[in-house]
Amino acid sequence: MLTKPVLAIAVLAVLAAGLSAPLSSQGTSQKSAARALDLDPGPANAAPDPLAPPDVVGPAPAAPGAASAPAAAAAEDVDPIVVLVRQRLAAPPAGRGEERDDTAGLAAFYAETARPTWTGKDGFTVRATAAISEIRKADDWGLKAAAFDLPAAPDASATPELLAAAEIKLAAAVLKYARHARGGRLDPRSVSRIFDQKPTIYDPKTVLQALAASDAVDAYLRALHPKHPQFERLRQAMLAARGARKEAEAPPPVRIAAGPVIKPGADHEQVAILRQRLAVSAGDGKDTLYDETLVAAVKAHQRQHGLEPTGILNGATRAALNDAGQRPSSADGVRRLVLNMERWRWMPENLGALYVWDSVPDQMASVVQDGKVVLSEKMVVGKLGSPTPVFSADMQFIIFHPSWGVPKGIKQYELGPQLSKAGGGWFFGGYSASAVLKAHGLQVSHAGRPVNPDSVNWSKVDISQFHFTQPPGPTNVLGIVKFRFPNKHDVYMHDTPERHLFGGATRAFSHGCMRVQNPIRLAEVLLAADRGWGPDKVQQYVRTGGEIKLDKPIPVHVTYFTAVADEAGKLTYRHDLYGLDSKLATALEGQAVHVTSAGAPAAEPIPAAERRAAAPLRTRKKAPGDAPFNPFASIFGN
Numbered sequence: 179m180l181t182k183p184v185l186a187i188a189v190l191a192v193l194a195a196g197l198s199a200p201l202s203s204q205g206t207s208q209k210s211a212a213r214a215l216d217l218d219p220g221p222a223n224a225a226p227d228p229l230a231p232p233d234v235v236g237p238a239p240a241a242p243g244a245a246s247a248p249a250a251a252a253a254e255d256v257d258p259i260v261v262l263v264r265q266r267l268a269a270p271p272a273g274r275g276e277e278r279d280d281t282a283g284l285a286a287f288y289a290e291t292a293r294p295t296w297t298g299k300d301g302f303t304v305r306a307t308a309a310i311s312e313i314r315k316a317d318d319w320g321l322k323a324a325a326f327d328l329p330a331a332p333d334a335s336a337t338p339e340l341l342a343a344a345e346i347k348l349a350a351a352v353l354k355y356a357r358h359a360r361g362g363r364l365d366p367r368s369v370s371r372i373f374d375q376k377p378t379i380y381d382p383k384t385v386l387q388a389l390a391a392s393d394a395v396d397a398y399l400r401a402l403h404p405k406h407p408q409f410e411r412l413r414q415a416m417l418a419a420r421g422a423r424k425e426a427e428a429p430p431p432v433r434i435a436a437g438p439v440i441k442p443g444a445d446h447e448q449v450a451i452l453r454q455r456l457a458v459s460a461g462d463g464k465d466t467l468y469d470e471t472l473v474a475a476v477k478a479h480q481r482q483h484g485l486e487p488t489g490i491l492n493g494a495t496r497a498a499l500n501d502a503g504q505r506p507s508s509a510d511g512v513r514r515l516v517l518n519m520e521r522w523r524w525m526p527e528n529l530g531a532l533y534v535w536d537s538v539p540d541q542m543a544s545v546v547q548d549g550k551v552v553l554s555e556k557m558v559v560g561k562l563g564s565p566t567p568v569f570s571a572d573m574q575f576i577i578f579h580p581s582w583g584v585p586k587g588i589k590q591y592e593l594g595p596q597l598s599k600a601g602g603g604w605f606f607g608g609y610s611a612s613a614v615l616k617a618h619g620l621q622v623s624h625a626g627r628p629v630n631p632d633s634v635n636w637s638k639v640d641i642s643q644f645h646f647t648q649p650p651g652p653t654n655v656l657g658i659v660k661f662r663f664p665n666k667h668d669v670y671m672h673d674t675p676e677r678h679l680f681g682g683a684t685r686a687f688s689h690g691c692m693r694v695q696n697p698i699r700l701a702e703v704l705l706a707a708d709r710g711w712g713p714d715k716v717q718q719y720v721r722t723g724g725e726i727k728l729d730k731p732i733p734v735h736v737t738y739f740t741a742v743a744d745e746a747g748k749l750t751y752r753h754d755l756y757g758l759d760s761k762l763a764t765a766l767e768g769q770a771v772h773v774t775s776a777g778a779p780a781a782e783p784i785p786a787a788e789r790r791a792a793a794p795l796r797t798r799k800k801a802p803g804d805a806p807f808n809p810f811a812s813i814f815g816n
Contacts, residue, residue: 283382361523572731579723
């Protein structure tokens with residue numbers, strides 16, 4: 179029988195051998211540590227892409243149609259009303275930033291003009307009457323007419339002082355209307371940090387110059403609203419909703435009760451209800467037969483709601499049908515249309531002849547060319563704790579077989595704690611630092627030189643000074659291809675080896691980046707448009723790798739719209755994934771508002787791997803079985 183000293187020496191020899199063994203043979207604790215890491219190519223506290231364009235800081239652009247300033251008039255040629263206006267505007271502007279800008283614009287405009295725009299000896303001018311009439315219709319454009327303080331009409335006996343006051347008041351109301359029409363009711367970033375958008379607001383002085391030169395002031399004010407077709411469709415839907423009959427008078431939508439899985443060709447009583455729900459008549463007169471015409475309608479509905487278009491009526495499809503059939507209350511319906519109209523005011527005026535449209539609520543990526551959708555693919559978006567930001571940027575590169583650098587936040591909150599616990603193998607800390615990195619295929623360097631991870635005391639160093647890289651390969655988190663559109667959030671679109679994440683209708687699992695289900699097809703469509711390449715040329719890069727700089731940058735618009743109208747005016751409501759409708763409504767209305775969201779997209783039971791991916795980041799507590807083996811426990815006691 180071995181004595182305790184001899185046994186201890188033997189155990190030490192076994193430990194020494196264990197330290198040099200591969201990860202697969204070093205015990206469950208290393209594997210557990212690897213599973214606990216939530217490595218994902220999102221932007222968690224990442225630095226901006228080095229090619230990201232800087233935020234534009236400078237004077238506001240001039241309004242279209244603004245005439246250049248006329249030659250200065252002699253003092254005796256200035257209208258008495260304008261003299262009084264100048265005196266009233268001589269004080270330093272007060273109020274909020276936008277109001278101060280408007281007041282400064284008023285002063286600058288009237289300093290250069292000799293004649294009033296809105297008033298005269300007979301009261302209001304024709305321009306004033308047209309402007310007031312249009313502003314009073316603000317509700318028809320998703321604004322609030324009550325927000326604009328309009329002057330009362332002066333009569334022929336009005337004094338110059340009263341006319342000067344009316345001139346200033348109407349000019350201020352016109353500027354406020356112009357700002358609201360352009361998306362300047364509020365700063366999108368004040369609603370949520372998710373919205374990284376800056377509406378184009380025209381310089382106030384040039385707005386007044388343009389209106390003074392316009393023969394149709396009302397038409398000019400209308401033209402300040404977005405010209406996107408979707409904005410006008412939502413506006414028409416809003417007008418129709420306000421004038422529609424009360425919701426109680428409309429018949430309730432047909433709902434489909436829970437039941438068995440029904441496949442094409444089956445004969446079942448629920449098929450008749452399904453026909454009513456989708457308004458599809460039976461070709462042979464048999465309502466209960468699940469024929470090809472009905473199957474095609476179901477597939478179309480499944481695609482629209484992010485489900486696999488199998489044509490099979492299952493629990494997920496039933497729930498999607500029922501959710502789509504639920505109409506919001508009349509007030510909520512109108513409000514949601516207004517909210518989405520407001521978001522359109524934040525979009526760029528020109529989306530591009532060819533652009534990528536990433537819809538976060540839809541969790542879909544589309545390519546639009548000449549106004550037509552030429553490709554749509556499922557995508558995975560950011561989870562609630564690390565949402566995908568909303569912004570526009572230009573795609574410049576498509577990279578095949580990319581390397582991945584671990585972002586700062588993941589280094590600090592995910593990788594760092596695991597490395598700090600490592601102590602040179604299961605002899606000390608349960609696993610080695612090199613084992614943690616090997617489990618995820620990561621390499622580490624410092625100041626451009628490779629580092630032996632087991633030689634570093636990770637609990638003492640600043641991990642942000644180290645660079646962790648995952649080289650190309652079958653387990654690389656970026657997959658085969660990455661689409662880079664430089665931005666300050668350092669988010670991008672890419673492939674993923676985690677194909678199971680595309681199976682559910684809710685696909686919010688990332689740190690913010692967007693994973694595309696069929697990225698190679700996306701690359702083919704974009705490179706065909708940019709370079710004229712065929713699929714064979716793209717496949718060469720799939721096999722060999724490489725970075726392609728696009729000849730012409732392609733705009734990428736990451737968007738958040740929860741109401742969409744098709745060409746026929748039919749509305750579809752999207753699930754408010756991040757709960758932003760209520761936040762925007764509260765900001766616009768100045769009081770707490772709760773907006774009822776459309777039902778969450780239905781999904782089949784989510785696999786355990788997906789639930790782990792969707793869970794908030796946290797330090798995982800060790801289960802009893804995860805405790806590293808301590809060989810001295812039975813020798814010296816523990």
